Amino acid sequence: MAKAKRKIIVGNWKMAPDTLVEAKQIFTTVARGVSRLKRTQAAVCPPFLFFHSLISGYTGTRVGFGVQDIFYEESGAYTGEVSPVAVKRMGGTYAIVGHSERRLLGETNAIVAKKTAAALKAGLTPIICIGERTRDNEGKYLGEIKEQLLESLGKLQRPSLSSVIIAYEPIWAIGASSAMSPRDMHEMRIYIQKVLTDSFGKDVAALVRVLYGGSVDGSNAGSIVGESEVDGLLVGRQSLTGEGFMAILKAVESL
Numbered sequence: 001m002a003k004a005k006r007k008i009i010v011g012n013w014k015m016a017p018d019t020l021v022e023a024k025q026i027f028t029t030v031a032r033g034v035s036r037l038k039r040t041q042a043a044v045c046p047p048f049l050f051f052h053s054l055i056s057g058y059t060g061t062r063v064g065f066g067v068q069d070i071f072y073e074e075s076g077a078y079t080g081e082v083s084p085v086a087v088k089r090m091g092g093t094y095a096i097v098g099h100s101e102r103r104l105l106g107e108t109n110a111i112v113a114k115k116t117a118a119a120l121k122a123g124l125t126p127i128i129c130i131g132e133r134t135r136d137n138e139g140k141y142l143g144e145i146k147e148q149l150l151e152s153l154g155k156l157q158r159p160s161l162s163s164v165i166i167a168y169e170p171i172w173a174i175g176a177s178s179a180m181s182p183r184d185m186h187e188m189r190i191y192i193q194k195v196l197t198d199s200f201g202k203d204v205a206a207l208v209r210v211l212y213g214g215s216v217d218g219s220n221a222g223s224i225v226g227e228s229e230v231d232g233l234l235v236g237r238q239s240l241t242g243e244g245f246m247a248i249l250k251a252v253e254s255l
């Protein structure tokens, strides 16, 4: 099974915090903490409002920057949207696309596929979120995952596929009181790999990184990454304090 050289831990700050002062506080703790990490890559996805200030004030290289969404056009009259080209030029590396909270607002697999293609064209690494709303005993959710995954990838050519990151986030585990078990995540890891292998071939599928997301914290991060063989984590609430995010990074680093 594919293994990225370094595990990647991505913080999705969502619509928080409220002030730039707080954003800087969170970021400063992370920026200081990562200097001791050797095997773990950290990335933060702050709100667009704070993105420029944080990235332009950062002189280090160990924290990657991403955005929580992008538009699928490079330029033009699109009120309220953000161009992937502008994100790249500003120093961004990642773009989360298709987060379940955006899908809930009406984002379809077809839109996610357009955003995925636009991110890649701009030189950003798309982090494509997929995940079932609920689980059933007949395994229907697996069909849902397969459809989301393949449709969100759209008509990507094989070479581009190796630059894509998939974040598997079961919706029932997001913002919940506990994460999915490492064992169940391991099964999903294998399933996602199989779907990709069937469609794109083993060699390309092996290069696609798969993250887990949903109620990750400092106490479960190590076992999830260690036992499920994911390539990293997408973290919500616990990325909103520098200490919480660093606890996850340290847990993964010490594996």
Ligand code: PGA
Pocket: 012, 169, 173, 174, 175, 176, 213, 214, 215, 216, 234, 235, 236, 237, 238
């Ligand atoms: P959570 O959010 O870590 O707060 O559950 C995860 C996510 O939505 O990416």
